[in-house]
Amino acid sequence: MNPLKNVRIVLVSPLYGGNVGSVCRAMKNMGLSQLALAAPRPALDEEEAQRMACHAADLLRRRREFPTLKDAVADCGLVVGTTVRGGLYRAHSRAPRAWAERLVAAARQTPVALVFGPEDNGLGNEDLAACTQLIRIPSAPAYPSLNLSHAAMVCAYELFLAAGQYEAPAEVSPEAPAAMRENMFDKWRQALLVVGFMKEDKADHMMLALRRIFGRSPLTVKDVKVLVGIARQARWCGQELQKQRAAAPPRRD
């Protein structure tokens, strides 16, 4: 099963509808779908929430609401709270990357919750006590407090990666094999000699420089074909020039 389906994002008494909507979008971007509000405020701006949810308005609509955090997480095996502050109750917090794998493993067997406090004050001590684990997102001491939806995005992103739902976009063309690269360097050597960029006695040295430049990052089969094409055309151009000169040597005035 997809463990992300078992991850519940719980927002405790959020203040701004826009943030709730933005959290929905971040969730859907990262393959999460279960939103719960604990102790929601009656005055939440639904319109703003929908606007910010964008194409994730379905998550907003299907959200569940609970009178307290304890109710919202009653069936959850792991309950991970988020905090920016240190201090009592909070000293054992870890970074999202440190928890992500464990959360995903747990989510393969049981619902798990990721809990975010209100924008102004974060989770209070009573709510923290309901959490089995704490996450603290690494941030700059000059301004450690993240926007609610940004905090949710960072955690959701780490879960998404940990769940292995993501396949890196494959290079269209595979990396070129060594023989193909060597042939390319041969062609470049010939071309650079013919166009008069270098003389035979400096060629080895110069080719080392070229190898360094082209070796700095992977070259695909496609890349190598392009580079061979350039060399071939340059050599043709140089040879044509040589022929012309042989036919009509430049006048010496």
Place this chain on the structure above:
Amino acid sequence: MNPLKNVRIVLVSPLYGGNVGSVCRAMKNMGLSQLALAAPRPALDEEEAQRMACHAADLLRRRREFPTLKDAVADCGLVVGTTVRGGLYRAHSRAPRAWAERLVAAARQTPVALVFGPEDNGLGNEDLAACTQLIRIPSAPAYPSLNLSHAAMVCAYELFLAAGQYEAPAEVSPEAPAAMRENMFDKWRQALLVVGFMKEDKADHMMLALRRIFGRSPLTVKDVKVLVGIARQARWCGQELQKQRAAAPPRRD
């Protein structure tokens, strides 16, 4: 030097002031400070931008504006564009985590740029051509397109971690040494026998279960002291009960 000071976030023609402000906040949260707008639109909502920037309004104020992306990145060694789409120009994109270390290494020597396109269309082909590298943030196929400030947050977060600016919050108390843990198990064994939870013949088996439970996660010196305290008190309680019973054996009616 701090490499994050050399990282420039470039927003190309952003539509919404709120997003620009949110990007400022995400940047400051992650230790970044250089914001540039390329080809800014004249109608950007400054008020909304300030509101969303929160305590990062200084970054918003100090932003630089350039007529084109090329102008905005003219002095940058690496120019990393962001994209959600695949296709020509975009096939070689990599995930933020794959680029972060290289970006940070480059930023120790030269300014580098992270470029984000307009909210509606992303970076166009001309702007992509001005980028030396491409980032594609992993996301769910059902809704791959992130909010602008969320995309900036994910990238900034990866850079912040790669720059090693973050020190994990230290546990207040170190992990308990083995001898201390063994003493704790001794105390629990005695206590569980005295309170009548187990008999001597089952004790070894039961203690293995307890070791498994307490061994599942690290125990600090402080944790162990708490657990030893519990065992000591329980044993005292059991012993007191035994004394009482010895003094006044229960009546057999």
